[in-house]
Amino acid sequence: MENIIGYLVFSSGAVLLIGGIMIALFSKNIIKMIIGFTIAESGVNVILLTSGYIHGREAPIMGRMINSASYVDPLPQALVLTSIVIGLAVTALFMFYAYRFYKNHGTLNRDSREEAND
Amino acid sequence: MKKVILILLFALISASLIIAYSEVGKDFTMMHSRTGKFYLENNRNDHNVPNAVTSIVTIYRGYDTVGEVTVLFLAVLGVMMLASSIGLNRMDSSLDIAGFVLGHASIVLFPLIALFGIYIIVNGHLSPGGGFQGGAVIGSGMLMMFLSGERKELKMDVTHLIESISVILVLLIGMLGIYYVNSFMANFLEMRGTFGSILSGGLIPVIYILVGIKVTVEFFHLAEYLLRS
Numbered sequence: 001m002e003n004i005i006g007y008l009v010f011s012s013g014a015v016l017l018i019g020g021i022m023i024a025l026f027s028k029n030i031i032k033m034i035i036g037f038t039i040a041e042s043g044v045n046v047i048l049l050t051s052g053y054i055h056g057r058e059a060p061i062m063g064r065m066i067n068s069a070s071y072v073d074p075l076p077q078a079l080v081l082t083s084i085v086i087g088l089a090v091t092a093l094f095m096f097y098a099y100r101f102y103k104n105h106g107t108l109n110r111d112s113r114e115e116a117n118d
Numbered sequence: 119m120k121k122v123i124l125i126l127l128f129a130l131i132s133a134s135l136i137i138a139y140s141e142v143g144k145d146f147t148m149m150h151s152r153t154g155k156f157y158l159e160n161n162r163n164d165h166n167v168p169n170a171v172t173s174i175v176t177i178y179r180g181y182d183t184v185g186e187v188t189v190l191f192l193a194v195l196g197v198m199m200l201a202s203s204i205g206l207n208r209m210d211s212s213l214d215i216a217g218f219v220l221g222h223a224s225i226v227l228f229p230l231i232a233l234f235g236i237y238i239i240v241n242g243h244l245s246p247g248g249g250f251q252g253g254a255v256i257g258s259g260m261l262m263m264f265l266s267g268e269r270k271e272l273k274m275d276v277t278h279l280i281e282s283i284s285v286i287l288v289l290l291i292g293m294l295g296i297y298y299v300n301s302f303m304a305n306f307l308e309m310r311g312t313f314g315s316i317l318s319g320g321l322i323p324v325i326y327i328l329v330g331i332k333v334t335v336e337f338f339h340l341a342e343y344l345l346r347s
Binding site: 014017018021022025026047052059060061062063066068071073074075076077078081082084085086088089090092093095096097099100103 | 155347
């Protein structure tokens with residue numbers, strides 16, 4: 001089975017996505033939620049990258065070979081580049097919200113929000 | 119009730135992923151998407167650069183890159199607004215706890231990191247790398263300088279001005295593309311250079327250097343506002 005690498009990478013991306021979403025939804029600590037979102041985002045990036053993978057071809061940097069049939073699909077790689085930068089920006093914003101939450105409520109537990117407001 | 123809905127949601131996501139898995143698995147041996155094939159076939163003739171991903175990011179899908187830069191700017195704007203609502207204070211010397219090793223090693227390492235980042239930005243059209251990656255490298259070096267307590271005070275007005283000018287130049291290049299060849303972010307500069315040299319590819323290195331400057335300054339702003347609030 002020659003495509004075993006592709007299957008392995010895709011399934012690990014799926015595991016990362018589901019695990020990250022579960023961490024983000026089921027944890028009480030806001031920092032852990034942010035970590036979960038980051039893991040889920042990595043899973044999405046891995047799945048996107050796998051969609052352009054073709055077994056036995058090179059990265060799309062066209063040095064010696066002009067023939068386009070010897071390279072993998074460059075489009076998902078460009079999209080993932082965009083996705084990584086946006087994920088970083090969103091993570092920074094998340095972290096700042098967590099910091100502000102901690103400053104206002106004195107805790108990072110999301111369930112203690114109502115009690116602190118009273 | 120809430121848990122039941124969540125578990126149903128997970129079942130849905132897992133099922134769709136399994137279906138996607140079996141669908142994508144068929145495609146592993148197939149050809150490119152039509153778009154990717156077009157990019158690969160025309161990259162050498164259109165732009166004379168080796169790195170197909172760079173020409174997609176800067177020229178073919180330059181509109182996406184402008185949107186990406188805008189999203190990055192919006193995130194930094196949100197951080198700035200939250201920081202100003204908390205209130206900025208001067209960086210105090212409490213960060214001097216960094217210690218001897220980090221404090222002295224950062225002075226030696228920062229020029230090397232900055233040089234490496236500049237190398238990545240300038241060679242973005244020849245090898246893996248580019249403005250976003252190199253900007254992230256230089257920004258991480260700046261964060262290390264912040265943590266070591268050896269930082270120089272930069273004037274925030276000047277950094278905001280640099281950021282605005284680089285974005286305006288990128289947008290201006292895009293608009294000039296409309297004027298010259300009727301498409302946004304077109305590679306209208308006819309100087310393609312010799313294949314594989316730094317001065318080749320027309321506008322691609324220009325756009326990526328501008329994006330690199332912008333991303334570096336954005337990282338600097340993120341670290342500055344997070345540390346000062």
